[in-house]
Amino acid sequence: MKTVIVIPARYASTRYPGKPLVELRGPDGISRTLIRRSWDAAQLVPGVEGVYVATDDDRIRAHAEGFGAQVIMTSEACENGTMRCAEAMENAGLDADLIINLQGDAPLTPPWFVFALMEAMATDRSAQMATPVIRVDAQTYANFRADRAAGRVGGTTAVFGAAMQALYFSKEVIPYLPDGTPPPLPVFHHVGVYAYRPAALRAYRNWQAGPLELNEGLEQLRFLENGTPILCVEVEAQGRVFWELNNPIDVGRIEAVLKGKP
Template sequence: MHAIGIIPARYASTRLPGKPLVDLGGKSMIQRVVEQARLSSLSRVVVATDDERILEHVHGFGGEAVLTDPDHPSGTDRVFDAYQQLGVTADCIINIQGDEPFIHPAQINALVALFEGEKAPQLATLVKPVLSEDELFSPHLPKVVLDSQGYAMYFSRHPLPYQRQYESVQWLAHHRYLRHIGLYAYRPDVLAAITKLPPSSLEQAESLEQLRWLENGFRILTAETELETIGIDTPEDVERARKLLKMTA
């Protein structure tokens, strides 16, 4: 089983410029992501970046990185660019978010395991049970509806399903909601195919790229995790991460 992890890392960020290089307890964010990914079953971990500063930094701490086209519209496109540059053949490619310094190796392994059977899925991602109303109604935490086989039917920033017989404060008591964790796995041929798709109407409505894949007939298998991850999007997130690192040191 040959699984490659690719971490897209852009320098530009509206809310946090230079985000991959932000210091978190003496190490950059991108270094922490790489180190966590290396603890998993992945055979190789590569950073895909659009910036020479990030490239040099990753090489400086002994990581592997490639320089990709700065005009890629999404992390998926950047991952495919990097994979092509590597010139290798993998059974699956894992897209690891470059702003998740606390990613758990077990979460990566859960996706890799889905590709070890006789018939590998086209795509895979992680889901996690929703535990609070804040999670359920936050538009920043996409929710997902699954079919009976664990394949995603739809992703939304709104809680689905809408339970018309109950007040919204009762929804969690009467239905098991799942939120999406943005870790993706692809078969190489499927990754090549989805990067050729134009933006879809559902994707544009929800601002969720995975809806483009569903709308075009691709199937996304899910694995469930109970583990929490912490994404870094704002200066406030950086401070929370630094406090957490001090508590766990």
């Protein structure tokens, strides 16, 4: 399948304005922006024919073109990354069997997370979209709980059925676990990557946001609210730490991972 990656990026983030241009210092002491590190992560995915940054902001466009990225301009009306990917596909006339949305706030995304989606979609031709989930360890679970206790919206959790079709996604920590639940914990972190068939993206542009999406602020719920199943693909960390940059506190967390620290 012909596959391209689109990295949606907007400057006017509600929780963290200017987030794509935030500097992250790596193990070599060199600082690179969040969008650059996300683009670098996308370059490591095998079998991809193109990587594009989709944005409505000239600052992001100029910066991305400066480090060699192909940029597709989209409108300010795109309320989320899925809508931006859909518009980018149409604006640029992307000819692909599969569009990967690698969100611009996830520079720690390992290439095998994305490749697992590509394989799953190649195997299940009926699937319209897929997204990775990873079982959380005790430390990640503690981070989730700490964020919620402090009133911060951190990562997203997912629950799914026996056929790996999503039942729900939430910014709350679901499912509920009694204190002292032994590992392995039945809690799955939703990784902010999506694989779509072009038809799914075109359909998305015609749907209005429903109450679940509006309350949770999670774009993928629009698919579930309109009867389109989401295939969850379990991936393995392989010793890597995965965390997204959702809040300013996450800068230190991600830099620590980049530097190989706990």
